[in-house]
Amino acid sequence: MNEALGKQGFFTTKLRDLLKAIGAEKLVAWGRKNSLWPYVFGTACCSIEMMATLSSRFDYSRFGAEVLRFSPRQADLLIVGGRVTLKMMPVLQRIWQQMPDPKWCISMGACASCGGVFDTYTMIQGVDRFIPVDVYVPGCPPRPENMIDALLMIQAKIEAQARGEAPAPRRSLPLLGAGGKP
Amino acid sequence: VSAPVPPPAPDEKKGSEPGGPAPSRTGGAGEAPSPRPSGDAGAAAAGPPPVAAAAPPKAAPSPAPVPPPAPPAPSPAAIAAAARREEKQRRVLERLRERFGDAVVQGERTFRGDLWIDIAPGAIHRVLEFLRDDPELRMKQFVDLTCADYLKLPDYARDRFGLTYILYSYEIDTRARLKVWLGDADPEVESACDLFGGANWAEREVWDLYGIRFRGHPGLKRILMPDDYEGHPLRKDYPLKGRGERDSFPVLSRRES
Numbered sequence: 001m002n003e004a005l006g007k008q009g010f011f012t013t014k015l016r017d018l019l020k021a022i023g024a025e026k027l028v029a030w031g032r033k034n035s036l037w038p039y040v041f042g043t044a045c046c047s048i049e050m051m052a053t054l055s056s057r058f059d060y061s062r063f064g065a066e067v068l069r070f071s072p073r074q075a076d077l078l079i080v081g082g083r084v085t086l087k088m089m090p091v092l093q094r095i096w097q098q099m100p101d102p103k104w105c106i107s108m109g110a111c112a113s114c115g116g117v118f119d120t121y122t123m124i125q126g127v128d129r130f131i132p133v134d135v136y137v138p139g140c141p142p143r144p145e146n147m148i149d150a151l152l153m154i155q156a157k158i159e160a161q162a163r164g165e166a167p168a169p170r171r172s173l174p175l176l177g178a179g180g181k182p
Numbered sequence: 183v184s185a186p187v188p189p190p191a192p193d194e195k196k197g198s199e200p201g202g203p204a205p206s207r208t209g210g211a212g213e214a215p216s217p218r219p220s221g222d223a224g225a226a227a228a229g230p231p232p233v234a235a236a237a238p239p240k241a242a243p244s245p246a247p248v249p250p251p252a253p254p255a256p257s258p259a260a261i262a263a264a265a266r267r268e269e270k271q272r273r274v275l276e277r278l279r280e281r282f283g284d285a286v287v288q289g290e291r292t293f294r295g296d297l298w299i300d301i302a303p304g305a306i307h308r309v310l311e312f313l314r315d316d317p318e319l320r321m322k323q324f325v326d327l328t329c330a331d332y333l334k335l336p337d338y339a340r341d342r343f344g345l346t347y348i349l350y351s352y353e354i355d356t357r358a359r360l361k362v363w364l365g366d367a368d369p370e371v372e373s374a375c376d377l378f379g380g381a382n383w384a385e386r387e388v389w390d391l392y393g394i395r396f397r398g399h400p401g402l403k404r405i406l407m408p409d410d411y412e413g414h415p416l417r418k419d420y421p422l423k424g425r426g427e428r429d430s431f432p433v434l435s436r437r438e439s
Contacts, residue, residue, distance in 0.1 A: 086407070086408060086411070086427060086428050087406075087407065087408045089428075089431050090431065093431065093432070093434055096434060097434065119422075119423060120422055120423065120424070121415050121420070121421070121422065121423060121424030121425075121427065121428065122407070122415070122424070122428065123428065124428055125428070129429075129431075129433065130431045130432070130433050130434060131434050132434065132435065132436040
């Protein structure tokens with residue numbers, strides 16, 4: 001990367017200093033974790049809560065996940081929100097394969113994580129049986145705070161991977177007080 | 183901007199506050215001064231009510247069961263509307279009987295004011311055509327075609343599969359529910375696609391989920407389940423959790439994807 005920066009200038013000099021200070025891997029990870037582009041695979045009511053997470057009150061873009069992509073080829077964070085059926089699972093697998101590396105996956109809500117209450121002939125009992133999942137979000141549907149927390153966990157994972165460590169153990173979720181408002 | 187909210191009507195409170203409980207409220211002579219919610223508490227503090235003092239001490243404190251409130255009686259207009267609807271449904275049945283006779287119109291059943299007409303399986307296409315083109319009924323709207331498996335309700339059903347056609351007439355504002363009973367072995371009826379375009383997907387759905395074939399359907403293939411699915415899952419003898427179809431995908435690991 002050092003060679004790629006080319007000729008001198010104020011910005012490139014600063015960038016080179018930064019690279020020297022923290023290392024290219026970490027710098028790239030810093031960029032990745034703060035500019036995740038989600039692909040929202042919403043098949044049920046969880047995606048409604050996803051919209052609430054993205055809109056102004058909770059504002060996912062505060063954490064960098066602002067640019068929703070509706071093409072998997074431009075996304076690096078797959079959010080599976082909702083029931084996945086027998087007919088949908090090959091589609092979901094295809095979408096996962098179409099996403100460029102590196103990529104992460106959030107399994108949002110009870111249905112995506114374990115099938116929820118729908119243990120029938122047509123329902124996949126958790127997408128993690130067939131695609132890799134990084135973070136599971138419980139809830140039916142999860143609150144937007146849970147989704148924000150899941151994004152922070154993904155960010156922590158990206159950072160840990162850049163340091164060559166295992167992801168940090170799960171910290172407790174800072175809960176709102178009773179009757180607290182977001 | 184908004185209208186001022188009127189204060190809550192004080193009528194009820196006023197009735198119970200002064201004096202004490204009326205004799206009718208305490209439920210009769212058999213009732214002891216048992217703890218009662220809200221209204222009687224103030225009265226008990228003021229002094230024992232006369233009725234309770236007179237009661238014998240052996241009385242059980244169980245309050246009399248309150249009968250549930252009766253449902254409101256239907257208005258005369260609603261009764262008249264129901265009668266009109268029933269009469270129109272009867273008229274549909276009459277027309278069918280006139281035209282086809284008892285060999286085709288095999289029976290009827292009323293459930294909550296809705297009339298079902300049982301039609302012989304071989305005649306359903308003719309019956310649908312008649313209902314659509316009859317100058318009096320003119321049932322041009324194909325509302326739905328659905329099915330139910332009565333495998334576990336043999337006393338209720340004439341046969342295993344109850345295929346239900348629902349037609350609607352804008353002219354006389356009434357529906358016809360036609361039930362066609364089909365047996366277990368090789369269930370097949372004639373397709374209604376040539377009469378009603380809307381029957382196309384409905385018949386595909388019934389084929390997909392119940393395995394009833396429609397003769398003359400332009401493209402009878404699965405509509406909900408995947409094309410390579412085997413079996414018809416809404417049949418009652420199909421296992422609820424399937425036969426392992428949903429476990430048969432390749433597993434994508436992180437390394438290979």
